[in-house]
Amino acid sequence: MELYFAPMSCSLASRIALYEAGVDATYVQVDRFSKRLAEGGDYRDVYALGMVPALRLDDGTLLTETAAVLQHVAELRPEAGLAPTGAERRELHRWLSYVGGELHKVVFYPLFHPDSTDEVKRHACALAGPRLAYVDRHLTDREHLLDRLSVADAYLFTVLGWMIATPLSLDDYPHAKAYHRRLLQRPSFARAVGDERPLYRAS
Ligand SMILES: N[C@@H](CCC(=O)N[C@@H](CS)C(=O)NCC(=O)O)C(=O)O
Known part of the structure; x- marks a missing residue:
């Protein structure tokens, strides 16, 4: 492979x-x-x-x-156990769609695209606020997006890591920041x- x-x-x-x-x-x-x-x-x-x-x-x-x-x-x-079955599988689909659609494509794609104008980037940053706050709230009292580690965590971890190269800051999302730090400690x-x-x- x-x-x-x-x-x-x-x-x-x-x-x-x-x-x-x-x-x-x-x-x-x-x-x-x-x-x-x-x-x-x-x-x-x-x-x-x-x-x-x-x-x-x-x-x-x-x-x-x-x-x-x-x-x-x-x-x-x-x-x-990286992709649960049953009802948890629905949650996995939901989070993979959320990270891929609402975060990756809506927020970060325009922030990194070489042809994006400043106006496009400002708009992406405005859309980022509620979308990242939603993730942050979800992670308030959870270690992972689902009840245990799943491939959705690998995706969210990756996307959160991009913030350092944008005007956005993980400091504004303390639960997401702690989640990113915790995952970085996994081998x-x-x-x-x-x-x-x-x-x-x-x-
Ligand atoms: N919908 C695709 C998006 C993949 C994607 O946007 N990949 C980016 C890197 S993060 C890329 O290859 N960009 C180069 C390009 O768009 O030409 C997926 O979920 O895998």
């Missing part, structure tokens, strides 16, 4: 999930802007939209979309960040 990733982007969540699940994979680096592959070639020949993550499965299928990749990885090792989260941060700085 191969994970196409860009350092410290949303594909970090898939790497964390692979580490948490104990699933081996090869990691193929993509330059987010030029779309060049570290091993040579153009990533758009792999995935026409040029977005990461993409997971090449052992049968050759290319799986894209963070929520799908995360749930697939969790299902490879059900014993790791698989720390290992994933430790593997990707130097690549990000060098890119």
Whole structure:
């Protein structure tokens, strides 16, 4: 299996999930802007939209979309409990959709897009307030988004980590900040960040 990733982007969540699940994979680096592959070639020949993550499965299928990749990885090792079943599964879907839609795409995509105007960025920051406050309230008396660690935590952790590179501050969301700190102490989260941060700085 191969994970196409860009350092410290949303594909970090898939790497964390692979580490948490104990699933081996090869990691193929993509330059987010030029779309060049570290091993040579153009990533758009792999995935026409040029977005990461993409997971090449052992049968050759290319799986894209963070929520799908995360749930697939969790299902490879059900014993790791990273994607619950039953009523909790609905909550997992809800949080994967929330993080992917309301936070990743509504708030952070415009903040990082090179073509975003100042007005677009101001609007994204205005939308961020209630969306991050909602997450912060949810985490007031909880360790994880669900009743235990799930792949949704890998995604939220990744997205919260981007705030440092934006006008937003985790200091305004103390429960989310404590949650991010706690997760960073887990070996698989720390290992994933430790593997990707130097690549990000060098890119
Ligand atoms: N809907 C996709 C979004 C993926 C996405 O936005 N990836 C970003 C990195 S965080 C990317 O590859 N951006 C490069 C681009 O848009 O060209 C998902 O959930 O995986």
